Amino acid sequence: MSNWKVFFALIVLYAHGTQILTQAIVFREYIGANFENVRFSDVPINPNIQVHFILSFAIDFTSGSSPKPTNGKFNVFWDADNLSPSQVLSIKRQHPNVKVGLSIGGDSVSDKSVNFTAFSIDSWVSNAVSSLTSVIKQYNLDGIDIDYEHFHATPDIFAQCIGRLVTILKNNRVIxxxxxxxxxxxxxxxxxxxxxxxxxRVFYYVNFQFYAYDRSTTVAQFLSYFETQSANYNGGKVLVSFSTDSSGGLKPENGFFMACERLRSQRKLNGIFVWSADNSKANGFRYERQAQALLAKA
Structure with missing residues (x-):
């Protein structure tokens, strides 16, 4: 093989390895659910890692005081005044390492549980593909996160609806x-x-909500939970997580970053995500800076 071919092959291998590393080392943060006037530009962004903002939430419910399911017709329920399409474009232009996605579902709307509800698989998928494609293109988004927490459908119906939705969005290059x-x-x-x-196969990241565990969680328990969920979602990049609200789990002040260092030393730290920027604004995003600095070392 000629020298230039060897050189070109090495460049390709290096680029491929860099892409894999970049995909693995990711910091993600949910934003916009609590209407605390937080903007993308408020959140610290380390240039040496991939950063994902996840707009929360798009929900297939009507708005108003008595929201009802819409069978896959999604509406924006995040703080669109402070997290608008123009602001998505602006933060991505300023920071090439930033991507922005949306999360669908969530826990509640107007104090009512957001139950996953499909009148039929075909009709839900058709409505969801149409409505979400419109929102994603309007906001120039890159991806989707699935965060339904309550269900008025069997596991199989949920799997078929969500799986087909994501497959179509990816095949259409919408996400x-x-x-x-x-x-x-x-x-x-x-x-x-x-x-x-x-x-x-159509999902890359698993944003496992480790903050849903008990607030008394120890470092050892946290690491055990991580191994359990990594086995459950074998083949996915399971991310560790903490919350900056009153939720439970292993908090940063109680050893979360110690657990991350342990995982990093074992080459198991795929990334970190935080719930949420709205809550972190009050303390100046202290733990976001610490999390991103740790990931930059990984």
Whole structure:
């Protein structure tokens, strides 16, 4: 092989390795759910890692005081005044390492549980593809996160609806990445594990909500939980997480970053995500800076 061919092959291998590393080392943060007037530009952004903002939430419910399911017709329920399409474009132009996605579902709207509800698989998928494609293109978004936490559908129906939705969005090149956000609850896990068994190949990240565990969680317990969920979602990049609200789990002040260092030393730290920027604004995003600095070392 000639010298220039060897040189070109080395460049390709290096670029491919860099792409894999960049995909793995990611910091993600949910933003916009609590209407705390937080903007993308408020959040620190380390240039040496990939940063994902996840707009929260797009929900297939009507707005108003008595929201009702719409069978896959999604509406924007995040703080669109401060997180508008122009602001998405601006933050991505300023920071080439930033991507922005949206999360669908969530826990509640107007104090009413957001139950996943499909009148039929075909009709839900058709409506969801149409409505979400419109929102994603309007906001110039890159990906989708699945965060339903309550269900008025069987695990199989949920799996078929969500799996087909994400597959179509990816095949149509509407999105470049997809993730799921389960937590350790029996009904939740039944639905997401059914989705994973049938469609795990179309998801890259697993935003596992480790902050849904008890607030007394120790470092050792946290690491055990991580191993359990990595086995459950085998083949996915399971991200560790903490919350900056009153949720539970292992908090930064109680050893979260110690656990991350342990995972980093074992080459198991795929990334970190935070719930949420709205809550972190009050303390100046202290833990976001620490998390990103740790990931930059990984």
């Amino acid at each position: 470049s990445f997809a993730s799921i956000a389960p937590f350790d609850d029996g009904d939740v896990q039944r639905h997401y594990l059914a989705l994973w068994r049938s469609y795990g």
